[in-house]
Amino acid sequence: MLSAADLAGPGPDEHGRFGIFGGRFVPEALIPALDEVEKVFNEARNDPEFVREFDHLLRTYAGRPTPVTEVPRFAEHAGGARILLKREDLTHTGAHKINNVLGQALLTKRLGKTRVIAETGAGQHGVATATAAALLGLECVIYMGAVDCERQALNVARMKLLGAKVVPVHTGSRTLKDAINEAFRDWVTNVDHTHYIFGTVAGPHPFPEIVRDFARIIGVEARRQVIELTGRLPDAVAACVGGGSNAIGIFHAFLDDKDVQLHGYEAAGHGLESGEHALTLTAGSVGVLHGARTYVLQDDEGQTIESHSISAGLDYPGVGPEHAWLKDSGRAVYHGVTDEAAMEAFALLARTEGIIPALESSHALAGALELGRELGPGATILVNLSGRGDKDMATAMKYFNL
């Protein structure tokens, strides 16, 4: 049973800052809405009835707890390390996004609002939001970059079937960052009856905190499960990082376990030198994007540089402020994984274990293979398998000529 303590991670400070990161850089019109969301969230997570309702939905609707699966045949390619997968791909709608969305949909009800909006890259957050909106009877509009609409056509169809209106965004790079801009524009116009179900641990305070705390369940469960399975804590936890919600979700329960290494894997796309990547923490600089101070891919005048990844969910030039803080404090380490390495890991997991992972998660799998070879035999690596790969089959068919 989920407890209020499971819904309360440490930080940020009263201004929503993690060290120098985070905060609020948004039009004044949105400040009252952010204040209200913050207040209602703080009340909700301390209300046993809210926690019970959220727990009930997670168990009876989302399919929690998700199992931890050991993957020995895959791990043969990882220098003999043990690899354990936290199976968020087995949740309803097929990705970790459902946890946050169910929590925020309940918050929407508590806020007395009737309409939800969301942005989506790969479509998983959009599908999850459309699902929760259908479940709770909320009107739903999803903003999605026109480029992403094309490469994730299946998810667009799913959202429509679930009753959501999908709005393709044709401005800027026509990907996730522009969908977020458009969602903010909608929110500032319709904030009286609309809640913005932000999809990742980025954006203005309190979103990084809310999304993290609704995703914390991943790590809370996994920590207990790994101890049950192996008798001890893992040596390392690995997760992919776009905005960073699945990574924070699994990292957070291990923050105080100083011996557990935390590794985040960003999309290196065609490689750092190519300039076509989404290496925000590795190659970005400190700036402000989408309402928060964090690492950003930007030029020398603060214009956002378009990111690239084969995986729509990682194709984002910003990152959650808490990750920026974990990086600078040294508590977590962030690396890049190329499209090519991610696709190899994608195919390898499918062939060795019968699991088709999301392309996002494949970055973490590729990272774990390398990490396993570094840590050596006997090491245990917990990987957050953040989602399943059905949505990515069009990309895989093209890439592998299937």
Add this chain to the structure above:
Amino acid sequence: MTTLQTVFEKARAEKRAALVGYLPAGFPSARGAIAAATTMVEGGCDVIEIGLPYSDPLMDGPTIQDAVHRALVNGTRIADVLRTVEAVAATGAATLVMTYWNPVDRYGAERFARDLAAAGGAGTITPDLTPEEAGPWLEASAAAGIDTVFLVAPSSTDARIEKVVRCCTGFVYAASLMGVTGARETVSAAAEGLVKRTREHTTLPVCVGLGVSNGAQAAEVAAYADGVIVGSAFIRRLLDAPDEASGLAAVRALAEELAAGVRA
């Protein structure tokens, strides 16, 4: 350089509201922006806001987004913004820069304030900078002797308005409605109430922006505000014009119509 204080004192003496026009630097071209802004001044604008084109303008509607995108495609840089300010300030209009925070943050707050003052700029409007994050910018602007304009919105509580106006010098920007920039058929009824509430917390002039696009609307707003801010409607004239000369003629005509409106 003309200060905002001078502009509002003059307008007050003439018993009218001030007219504030917005245009991004680099649109329709580097020279075109200067020509258009100069025309706006000749047509009757007292204050010009030069927009600093930014890749992620989350408070702007489609018209300004379009113009800003074109400015960026044209290769507009901060040096071009400062050159535009210099040219427009030379006309005698108080010239502000309207900018999202990240470009200033990246350029360096002190450096930006200093360079803007050196170009003859009167100050800045920063739509996504909240009082909580504004400390360094207020210091840098005060040191450079330029004004800082922040926004209040219909959703702002009285406590928020109090907090925002404490960061303002020059004037307070009252967003007339909940929404993004862009011309609208009617000016929101929320604007008058917001101006009234804002005046309970400050003696600074209060200007109203968002949604104003014609002389009648300008007159309506001028009846209760110290200034009327118009952006998208000017840009629309330039976007719709078949060539530069007719675009400038349309901009001049709109400025004259609005200038008559604030005097009505």
